[in-house]
Amino acid sequence: MTVRTMLVVNAFALMTVLLRGEHAAEFTQDIVEIAAQVEFPLLFALAVCYLFAPAIQRMEFKRATFVVAVISLFCLFLCLPILERFDLRPNPLRWSGWALAAVGITMIYFHWRASAATPAIAEARVLALNARIRPHFFFNSINGVLGVIRSDPKRAEHALEALADLFRALMQENRKLVPLGDEIDVCERYLELERLRLGERLSVVWELRHCPMDTYVPPLMLQPLIENAVYHGIEPSSEPGRIEIRIVRRGRELNIHITNPVCADGRQNPGNRMAQANIRERLALFFDIEASMENGQRDGRYVVHIRLPIKRENTR
Amino acid sequence: MNPLNVIIVDDEAPARERLRDLLGDIASTQPTRVVGMAANGLEALRLFEETKPDLMFVDIRMPGMDGIELAQHLSRLAPPPQVIFATAYDQYAVTAFDLHAIDYLLKPVRAQRLEAALARARASKPVARDVLDGFAEPRRHFASSERGRITLVPISEVLYLKAELKYVTARTAEREHLLDESLVHLEQEFPDRFIRIHRNCLVARAAIAGFERDEVAEQWNVRLGSVVERLPVSRRQWPAVRAAVLNVELPD
Numbered sequence: 001m002t003v004r005t006m007l008v009v010n011a012f013a014l015m016t017v018l019l020r021g022e023h024a025a026e027f028t029q030d031i032v033e034i035a036a037q038v039e040f041p042l043l044f045a046l047a048v049c050y051l052f053a054p055a056i057q058r059m060e061f062k063r064a065t066f067v068v069a070v071i072s073l074f075c076l077f078l079c080l081p082i083l084e085r086f087d088l089r090p091n092p093l094r095w096s097g098w099a100l101a102a103v104g105i106t107m108i109y110f111h112w113r114a115s116a117a118t119p120a121i122a123e124a125r126v127l128a129l130n131a132r133i134r135p136h137f138f139f140n141s142i143n144g145v146l147g148v149i150r151s152d153p154k155r156a157e158h159a160l161e162a163l164a165d166l167f168r169a170l171m172q173e174n175r176k177l178v179p180l181g182d183e184i185d186v187c188e189r190y191l192e193l194e195r196l197r198l199g200e201r202l203s204v205v206w207e208l209r210h211c212p213m214d215t216y217v218p219p220l221m222l223q224p225l226i227e228n229a230v231y232h233g234i235e236p237s238s239e240p241g242r243i244e245i246r247i248v249r250r251g252r253e254l255n256i257h258i259t260n261p262v263c264a265d266g267r268q269n270p271g272n273r274m275a276q277a278n279i280r281e282r283l284a285l286f287f288d289i290e291a292s293m294e295n296g297q298r299d300g301r302y303v304v305h306i307r308l309p310i311k312r313e314n315t316r
Numbered sequence: 317m318n319p320l321n322v323i324i325v326d327d328e329a330p331a332r333e334r335l336r337d338l339l340g341d342i343a344s345t346q347p348t349r350v351v352g353m354a355a356n357g358l359e360a361l362r363l364f365e366e367t368k369p370d371l372m373f374v375d376i377r378m379p380g381m382d383g384i385e386l387a388q389h390l391s392r393l394a395p396p397p398q399v400i401f402a403t404a405y406d407q408y409a410v411t412a413f414d415l416h417a418i419d420y421l422l423k424p425v426r427a428q429r430l431e432a433a434l435a436r437a438r439a440s441k442p443v444a445r446d447v448l449d450g451f452a453e454p455r456r457h458f459a460s461s462e463r464g465r466i467t468l469v470p471i472s473e474v475l476y477l478k479a480e481l482k483y484v485t486a487r488t489a490e491r492e493h494l495l496d497e498s499l500v501h502l503e504q505e506f507p508d509r510f511i512r513i514h515r516n517c518l519v520a521r522a523a524i525a526g527f528e529r530d531e532v533a534e535q536w537n538v539r540l541g542s543v544v545e546r547l548p549v550s551r552r553q554w555p556a557v558r559a560a561v562l563n564v565e566l567p568d
Contacts, residue, residue: 135404135405136377136404136405136406138405139404139405139422139423139424140328140331140404140423142424143328143331143334143404143423143424143425144330144331145330146330146334146424147328147329147331147334147337150333150337151333196330197330197331198328199328199329235377235379236379237379237380238327238356238379263379
């Protein structure tokens with residue numbers, strides 16, 4: 001939210017410069033000047049709004065806009081003496097008008113965003129996205145259990161338990177964030193089943209030394225990506241392969257790297273980009289632009305990198 | 317009833333165990349003898365050469381060479397074995413099997429269903445080669461049998477195919493392989509990959525690095541990227557070869 005506000009207001013400032021500046025030479029000068037005038041009051045106003053955020057969020061649109069406008073003007077005039085010290089003397093009247101316009105644009109932008117992604121639609125999408133499991137995996141797992149049930153009944157028992165746990169997780173409504181530790185458990189259950197089928201072909205390395213297990217993440221964020229890694233990186237090759245999952249905390253951010261070998265010779269399993277699109281969309285629903293997901297190849301391995309903010313409590 | 321000799325081919329160990337257990341369970345009504353189990357296509361071909369089974373259970377989705385390609389190779393061997401496909405879930409393959417009345421098993425397999433499949437296999441002939449070629453994706457390997465040992469040659473690595481006496485040789489950057497195939501069939505099977513440059517030679521389009529004029533023999537030779545050999549282009553094929561290769565590289 002904060003980042004988006006800054007982006008919107010700054011885009012407006014840039015527009016102002018572009019509309020006003022007639023000479024290219026003045027362009028840079030204008031940008032610097034307007035940035036100096038805008039950023040400081042903007043940050044100040046954002047901080048104040050943040051303090052009152054719970055109250056403002058409960059208000060209806062018009063009233064909220066009015067309150068935010070008042071806060072912004074208030075902050076603006078408090079900043080005036082400071083700006084004068086830096087030899088910037090904006091015309092207070094023009095300046096207030098500009099600020100009000102900026103408030104208006106920002107509020108309308110957020111209002112439009114909120115209505116475009118109302119909770120009902122968003123939740124429907126989250127639910128629809130969750131209704132997925134590869135039938136191939138399901139039937140092969142059952143067949144795997146049947147295969148060891150006579151020779152190793154204990155192993156068959158564990159596998160069925162894992163299958164039950166996995167299905168429980170897959171059938172949750174999944175509207176709420178879950179602790180990272182739980183998500184990792186789901187992945188372990190899943191990998192247990194894959195190990196039954198694939199045996200020594202599958203090895204997995206978890207690197208979780210600097211990983212806060214109590215941070216909250218979208219449910220089924222890791223499992224489908226690990227499933228992809230098995231499906232594209234391990235299954236098509238007769239050689240053993242390694243999947244590496246590294247989760248580290250970097251400041252206020254959680255960084256997740258999942259890598260798998262790229263199969264050069266084997267016939268590639270027919271892929272669908274469903275899982276990735278799904279996760280990207282849910283990351284956006286939960287964290288907006290504070291989270292991101294990238295994928296690509298590095299040193300002969302396929303890499304998925306997710307970045308998301310650390311969250312210690314379960315809120316949307 | 318005579319027991320059928322069978323080989324089970326599946327890349328997943330528990331799936332092989334399961335099928336073997338089930339075959340044991342129904343042995344009183346459908347006697348079988350499991351003479352070998354293989355985890356991939358190459359192993360399966362070698363086992364076949366050693367044991368010459370009557371019947372092979374072949375999983376469709378396997379790394380390297382999938383079950384359908386394996387069946388294509390098996391159908392070229394003499395005498396071809398019966399093949400029963402098994403799959404957990406492959407919509408396209410299953411649709412194709414239904415269309416061509418080819419029998420298959422869905423995993424997990426039931427004993428009853430397995431009995432029925434065995435009874436049918438005893439009564440019918442192996443699936444014909446052209447039926448398999450009809451719906452399978454293009455083969456990705458040639459199976460080369462030399463001194464009783466089967467090797468697989470990835471088709472993508474073949475630079476050219478040359479007919480010599482009874483055999484066709486496939487040249488890769490490293491060496492030559494003997495194939496028991498006919499040049500005419502290969503030309504028809506891979507029209508996009510290989511182009512005929514001579515009565516006895518097909519060249520991989522991708523392997524052509526250029527052409528050289530041999531003034532003495534008054535003919536053009538194909539220059540290949542990775543080996544020094546030159547391959548003569550017959551006067552009859554030259555216009556077609558030039559059109560197919562040069563027009564792509566020199567658009568006007």
